[in-house]
Amino acid sequence: MTYDPATANPLFGNPLKTRDDVEKGLRDLFTPLLPYFSEGSARVRLDGAGAHFDRAAADLEGFARPLWGLTPLAAGGGDFEHWELYRQGLANGTDPEHPEYWGTVNGIDQRMVELAAIGFTMKMLPHLVWDPLPQRAKDNLAAYLKHTRKFEYADNNWKFFRILVDLGLEQCGVEFDRSYTDTFLKELEGFYLGDGWYRDGNVRRIDHYIPFAMHFYGLIYAKLANGDEKRVADYKERARLFAEDIQHWFDEDGGTLAFGRSLTYRFACGGFWGALAFADVEALPWGVIKGHFLRHLRWWSKLPIANGDGVLSIGYGYPNLFMSESYNSAGSPYWALKAFLPLALPADHPFWTAEEVEADFHAKPVPLKHPGMVMQHTKGNVVALSSGQQNWQMRAGTEKYAKFVYSSRYGFSVEVDERAYHNGAFDGALAFSDDGRHYRVRESNEVAQIAENVLFARWKPWSDVEVETWLIPAHHWHVRLHRINTPRALHATEGGFAIARADLNADTYIDEAGRAVAKSKTDVSAILDLGGKREGRAFRAFPNTNLIVSKTIVPQLRGEIAAGTTVLVTAAMALPAGAEAEAALATPPHAPDLAALEALFAREGVDVSAILVPERF
Template sequence: MASFSDFGKTTPFGPNPIETRDDLGKFLVNMLDALEPHTSPGGSRIHLGYTGTHFDETAALLEGFSRPVWGLASLLAGGGDYEGAARWVNGLANGTNPKHEEFWGDMTDKDQRMVECSALGFAFAVAREKLWDKLSEEAKTNVGNWLGGMNDKEMPNTNWLWFRVFANLGLSKVGSPRADTTRMKADLDHIDTFYIGDGWSRDGPEGVVQLDYYSSSFAIQYSQLAYSKLAQDIDPERCEEYRNRARQFALDFVYYFDAEGRAIPFGRSLTYRWAMSSFWGACAFADLELPAPLTWGVVKGLQLRNVRWWAKQPGAFNTDGTLTIGYVYPNLNITENYNSPGSPYWCCESFISLALPPSHPFWTAKEEPYPTLDQRVKILKHPLHIGITGKHTYILSSGQQCSYPVKQGPAKYGKLAYSSAFGYSVPSGSDTLEELGGDNTLALSDDSGETWRARRDTREARFEGDKWLRSMWYPWKDVEVETWLVPPTAEAPLWDLRIHRIKTGRPLSSAEGGFAIYGQREDGRALDAAEDGKAFGTYADGGQARAASEAGVAGIVDLNASGRTGVALRTDPNTNLMVPRAVMPTLRGEHAASSKNIWLVTAVFALPASGEAGATTEWQSEWNKRPVVPEEIQKLMKLTKRRSTANTLLDLARGHI
C-alpha cells in the first residue's frame, strides 16, 4: 500500500520499470485497456472528454480511435497478441461503413480525418494478418473506399502529405484497388522539396521557418524512416536518401534530450508527450545504425528513458490510466485549437520498437546513459538554435515562428531559450505581467504595463562566426529590438548572455525573464524571501533576482547597470508547462523615447536539481561567476554609442531638437 507521502504523486504505470521489451509492451497494453470503457458500442469512436476543437466532434472521437493504433499495430507486428484488438477491427468496419450509425463521414478538403489515416495505413503495412485480414470482404471494400477518398482532396502543404502517403502505402501492401501509387509518388516528390540540408526538413514550402518536433519525431523524420523500411522494394533510392538524412539529423537531435530522459519542450503539439522520442524508435525499426556516439545502447536509452520519465508523471494521466490534455499536468492553456481529448495518443508512435523481434540489437543491447558529446555547445544551423548540454540541457533560439496563426505562438516559438528541466510558460491572460508568463523573453509595454508584447515575428536571424545568434524584432513601427544570444563559456558554464539594443520612438516598460522554476517550499507553501545564499527561497537586490527550490536555482542579473530592478515574480498558476506554481526571476525597467540606442546586457543563470537533492549552496560558486560580453559585441556597442552622440550633435546643429 502506498504511503501518504506518495499520495497524488503516482501513476497507474509507475511500478513498471520499462526497461525491457516486455515492460514496454505491458505499458502499452495497460494504456489500451484503459480505453475500453470509453469506446463506443460499434468500436469506431473513443470518447475521453468534452473539450472542443476547430473540427467536428466525430473527427475528435476518431482521433481517440486511430492514434492508439500506432502502438497496437507495432505490438501485433512484433508477434504480440492483444485480445482487445477486436475492438479496433470492429471499429474499422463500422467507422468506414456509410450505412452504419458510427460512420466517420466522407473526407472533404483539408479534413482532420486525413491525419488519422496515417496510423491506419501504417497498421495495414506492418500488421496485415491481425488487422486487415480480420475484416470481411465488404469491410475491406469500405475501408479502401474511405481511405482512398482522400486522394482527390486538397491537403495542407505541410507534413500532412505524409498521412496520405501512408494511407496509399498501406492500401498497396494489402492489395486494395483504391491504392493510388501515382498520387503517393507525387506527394513524396513534393514533400522532398521541404528538405533544406544536413538531415533537416522544414514543415512546409520555402519561406516557412518552422523546424519543431513535426520536422522530427512527430511526422517528417519518423515517416521517412518508417517508409524507408516499408518501401525498400518499390522505392530503394529514396529510402536510402531518407536513411542518410536520419544519420545526419540524429547528431543534432540528441541535443534536444537530457540525461534524465526529458526532451526540451519547444513549439506546438506538446500534449503528444513521449512522441518526442519516437525518432529513436523509428531508427531501430528501420534497422538504421547511427554514427558514434549513438550506439544501439545509447539509442535504446534515449528512447526508453523518455518513455519512463513520462510514465511517472502523475499529471499526464487520469486515475483510470487515460491521458490528460496538457504537458506534465492537465493544462488547456498550452493546447492548440486542434487538440481533442484523443490527441495525446499520438505518443503511441513511440511504441514502434515493439514491432522488432527480441533478437534485434535495439533490444539485445545494454541500455547506455546519455552520451558524451564532442561539443557541449553546438550550433544547430537549420533550426536556428544553439544546443547546450551538461548540468543544464537547453537551447538558445531565434528565427522560428509558426507559418500560420497558432495559439500562444510567441511563447512556443519566440522565446530566447527553452529548457528540458524548466520548460516554458504560456500566457493565462492578456493584462498583467503575472499572466504573461514571460520566461526567457524581453517583454515590452507602451501603456505603463497594462498590456505586454513578446517576440513573435523574428527577422534577420543568423549566426555570426558560429559563436552566437543575432536577430531583429519590430514590436511597433517606431520600435526596433536587436538581440544577441551568447551561449555559456568554460569560465561561466551555467550562464548565458543576452544583449539587446532597443531604439524606440515611444516610452517603454520592459520585463526580461529568466527561467521559471518550481515556486514552493519543502512544506508545499509558496517560496518566501530569503537571505542571500540560503538554499531555498527568493532573493532580489538591485539589478538581480534569483529563486531556489527543490527544482534547482534560476537567476537573472543586469550586467550594465541599465537601471533595471530585479524581482522574483510569482507567475499566474498554470502558465508554466512543467509546474503549475512557478517563480520567475525578472528584471523590470523603464525607458524613455530616444533617438539613442538603449543597451540592455543580461546574464541568465540556471542549474536544475540533480535527482532529489534540490537546491543546495553548492551553486554559489557558479553564481558568483559572471559572463563577459564578447569583444566584438563590445566594440559594436561603443561604435553605436559614438554614432548616437554624433547624430544628436548633428540634430542640434540643424535645430531638430
C-alpha cells in the same frame, strides 16, 4: 480515495529497462481506454472538450491513435486480445449506413491524419484487420480510403499520411492511382534543408515535427516500401545525419527540449529513436540509441500526465489546456504511442540486445544552423538559445517559438492574460509596455543569423521600435544583449527560467537592484543586469502557465526604457539546487563587447534556415 497524480500515470513505477517493460508500458497505457469504446467500437470519446474539427473526427482520433503502439506490438509477436474491437470499428466507421460512420471527407480534414495509422496497420497486420472482414466491410473500408486520398493534403508532414494509406491499400490488394503517391513523395523533397534537417512545410518553424513526423514516417517508408531504392537510401542517410544533431535536444535524464507546438504528444518525441531501430539504421551505436529511447520513457513515467482514470490528459507535465492547440481533442495525446514502434522488432534485434549506454554530453555549446539554436547541456537539462522561428497560427505561438531560450528541465510558460502586463511570466523573453496594461514581446524576426556559438536577431515589437538581440552561451549561464531604439518611453520586463514553487511560500526569494534569484528545494534560478540598474523581482507566476510544473517562480528584471537608444545586458541561469548552482551564482559572466559581436557577424554571420521563407500572416 485521494487522487495521486503520480500513480495515475500508467507508466509510474515501471522500470522501463527491457523490452518486456516497454510492452507492459504500452498495455498499461491502452487499458484505460477500453471503457470509452462506443457500442459499435468505431468511436472513442474521452471527455467533453472540443477541438476545431467535428466530434466524429475527434472520436476517430481516439480510436485510431492507439494503433501506433498496438500495431508494432502485434507485429512483434505480442498478444492483444481486442483486435475484434478494431475490426468492428473499421467496419462500422466506414459504413455510411451505420450510426457510427466517421463522416465523408470533402477536403483537407482531420480524418486524413488519423487514417494514416489505419493504413500503417493494414500494411503491417492485414491478417488481423483486413482478411477477417466480410466483403462488404472490405469494400467500404477501401472505398473510404480511396475517396479520402483524392483530396489535397495540408502542405506539410500531412503528405506522408497519404503515403501510409497507400502502403496499406497496396498490401491488401486494393487497386488505386499511384500517381498521387509519386506526387506527394516528390513534394516532400521540397521540405528538405540539408544535414538531415527538414522544415515542416514552407513556414518559419523547425520543431519536434521533424523527428516525430518527417523522419518518423520517412523511416517507416524506408522499411516498408517496395522498391524506390534511391529514396529509401536518402531517408536512411538523412536520419543518420539528423541523429547527430537531434540528440542534443535531449538531456542526460531523457527529458527533451520543450519547444514548439503539439507538445501534448509527449513521448512521441522519442519516436525518432524507435524509428531508427525499426528501419535498421544504426545512426549512433545501438546502445546509445537505446539509451536515448528508454531514458525518455522513464523521464515521462515520473510526471502526472494522466487523469484519475489513467487516460492521458491534454497538457505536458500535467493536465493543462492553456498550452493546448485548437486541434487537440481528448484523443490527441495518444500520438505518444508512436514511441512504441520498436516493439515490432524481435527480442533478438540488436536494438533490444544492446546494453543501454548512458548519456555523455559535454559542456561545449553545440550550434544548430537550421533551427537557429545553440544547445547547452547542464546537469539534468538541455538549454536552447533560439532565434529565427515564429508561429502566428497557433495559440501561444509566440511563447512556443519566439522566446530567447528554451529548456528541457524548466520548460516554458504561456501567458494567460494579454491585458495584465505586470502579472506576465515572460520567462526567456523581453516584454515591453507603453501603457502599463498591454505588452509586446518578440513575435518574429526581420533578421536572424548565427556565427560560431552566437545568435543575432533584429525584431520589432512595434513598427517604430527596433530591438537587436545577441544571445551568447556562457557555461552555466547565457547572456542576452539587447540594443533598443524607441521614439518614446517604455517599460520593460525580462524573465529568466521558471522553477517549481512550493506551497506556503516555502522558497527563498531575492529581490534586489540589478538581480533576482529564486531558490527552491530542488532548483536555483537567477537573472542579473550586467549593464544597468533594473530592479529584480522573483515573481510568483499565475498557476498552470508553465508546461512542466503548475506553480512557478520566475526571476525578472524590470525598469524604464527612455526614448532613444538603450543597451540592456542580461545574464540568466538555472540549475538543480546544490554546490554547483551556488558556485555558478557566485561567478556570473562578464558583459560581452558589443563592437566585437558586431564584427563577428559582419565576418561570419549566416542566415538561420528557419527564417528563409516569407512570413505568413
